[in-house]
Amino acid sequence: MHPVETLELVIALLLATLALHWIAARLRFPPAAALLVGGGTLAFVPGLPTIELDPELVLVLFLPPLLMDGAYFTAVASFRRHLAEILSLAVGAVVFTTLAVGLVVHWLVPLLPWAACFALGAIVSPPDAVSARAVLKRVSLPRRLSTIIEGESLLNDASGLVLVRFAVAATLTGTFSVTDATMSFGVLAIGGLAVGGAIGALWLFIHRHLHDETLMIAASVILCWAAYLAGEALHVSGVIATVAAGLVYGWYQHVIFTASVRIRGSSFWHVMVFLFEAMVFILIGFSLRGVMLRVGGIETVFATMAGPVVGALVAMTAARFAWVFGSDAILTLLGQLHLTNRQPLGAGAATVLGWAGMRGVVTLAIALTLPETMPGRDLMLVTAFAAILVTVLVQGSTFGLLIRATRLVDRDPPPRLSLAAAEAQVAQAQLVQVSALARSDDGELLHPRLLETYERRARQTGDYSADESAFTGAISAHFDIVIAAVAAGRAELVRLHRADDIGDETLHDLEHDLDLEELAAISAKA
Structure with a gap:
């Protein structure tokens, strides 16, 4: 494809992204699901080229900024308080799901080597950070549950990638060592933390010597890729390095950023992350055509793979519920034996947590990186795509309904001050x-x-x-008047500019003041 044609296709996909997002908002449909379906539909439009995603490029391009954005807004104190539960899901649940899916797939396809079955399980085992963020934006959860889901999605890709690496190596070489796998994961995790912390500290040092707001924002954007690429170059976890750097970034931005940098930078990041998230889902959908062509068409899929794919998806979903409810039961037992004071989630919260297992770009990218000689590669590709499609469409679109049905109550202790x-x-x-x-x-x-x-x-x-209740109504009315006054001032300012009574500089300066006044009023009213 000619470079200009590639650019035209990218612009067309961006326009399709905006249109699908607008349609999803109108229909009250999850945007991620709409983008996935829309991309899959566009993939079969006659005349459009087949998109072959480069898995390495997809991970490097899309994953670091989305991980950074999630880590930036992570409540560090809450993250630390619930770290045991986060690691239980990010490591324990991923390993358990890998084993469960591997056992089911080997039962359904006995000729497929054990290691290949577990490789398939590792591919679909980690829920995706991008998918989790897309769903959590639209729902309101108790703080404990929200922290666990977000924290899990930031860390579990590392464990999934390690499991896939060793499963693929075991399939191709016939050897596997649990000790080596455990040691490797420890090195990747600890090394990723060290690299991410060092990159974050270096970023702080550089930022203190930058005196230009544009350079400060640009340095913040580059940070995510710098941490990820440094981690991968040093053969540790780029995912964990990015998360660690993002936590440093989020913790110190309150004391090193000026108000102007924070406002402008947040606006820039918000738009960039929106476009990246949307493009991820539409590209996943758009890649459906290439996957179908690679495995022989939709007829081949239904004729030869339907059973194993459905079995893998059922095992994947059941394993997560089993781990969540099993962990909660153990926590209840330990509490009854007075061995811990940590409260169990309860049936409602455990159900919501079990259902929050959306897969996304990492699952597909891992599947696409499999060697051509890998036994069962076509089955793994189809299962990866099916896992993304089913979880985003089914779980993503019903997540809000489930939360409302369970009527969850936030039992986390509130902050000392309101x-x-x-x-x-x-x-x-x-x-x-x-x-x-x-x-x-x-x-x-x-x-x-x-x-x-x-x-x-x-x-x-x-x-x-x-006495908050006594003043709420009056305060709301007060700021409604302020917002109306700002609107009147802005209208007069525009009239003066259109009449050539003021220049562009005056327009922009006074409009900026009015914008800040309006934002302050809206924030105070909220």
Whole structure:
């Protein structure tokens, strides 16, 4: 394909992405599912070229920024508090699912070597970070459950990749060592943490010496690929390196970023991540045609692979539920024996956690990297695509319904201070500083109106934190008026510009001030 034709195809896919996302929003359908179906439909449009995804490029291009974005917004304290449960799923559930799927596939296809069966299990075992993010954006979960699902999706790719590597090697060479596999995973994980932490520290050092906002934002974007590629180059986990760097980035951005960098950078990241997520799903759907051609067509799939594929999907889903409910039962037993004070999830939360197993780009990319000589390669490709399609369409589209049906209650201990109480303390700290700076050295009040503003703010936030219900309606009405006033000011500003009474510079400067005022009002009202 000519480079210009490739660019035209990319632009066409971006336009299709926007259209499918808009249609999904109108129909209240999960965007990921709409993009997957839309991409699969477009793949069979006559005249369109067959897209052959380069699996290595897909992982390097799409995975690091999406992992970075997830790690950036991770609540570190909650992540640390629930680390045992996260690792249980990210490592234990992946290994258990690999074994369960391998056993079922070997039972259904006895001629397929054991190692190849387990390789198939490892391919479909890790839920995908991109799929999890796409679904979690649309639902509201208790903090503990949300932290576990997000944390699992950030870490489990590493364990899945290690299992696939050893399963493929065992299939082709006939040898396998549990000790070597365990040691390898330990080196990959610990090395990934070290590399990610070092890259994050280096990023902090560089950032402190950058004095240009555009350079700061660009450096933040490059960080994700730098961590991933450094990890892979040093033969440790690029996934864990990216997550570790992202945690450092998210933890320190509050103290090293200016307000302007944070606002502009967040806006840039939001759009970039939206496009990357959308393109991942539409490209997965678009690759369906190539997968079908490679394995001999849809008729061949139904005639020779339907049974093993369905068996693998059932085993994959059942294994996750078995692990989640089994772990919760063990936690309940340990609690009854007074060996732990950690509360079990309960049937409702365990059901939701078991259903949150959407597969995505990593599953397909791993399958596409399999050697041509790998026994059962065609079956693995079809099973990988079926796992993505079924989990995104079925689990992704019903996840919100399941959450509403289970009526989950957030049992995590709330923070010591509420939002209103924290706001009151911040306002008090501001008042102390303004009180000191608003007077001259001899005590003369130089800025009485400024001091009055901060005194009023401290008084109002203190009253509100003492009795939130008494002021909620009045505050909402207050900021509705502020937002209406901003809209009137913006309309007048545009009128002045259209009448050539003001120049572009004045328009942009005053519009920026109005935008900040509107954002502040919307945030305060919320």
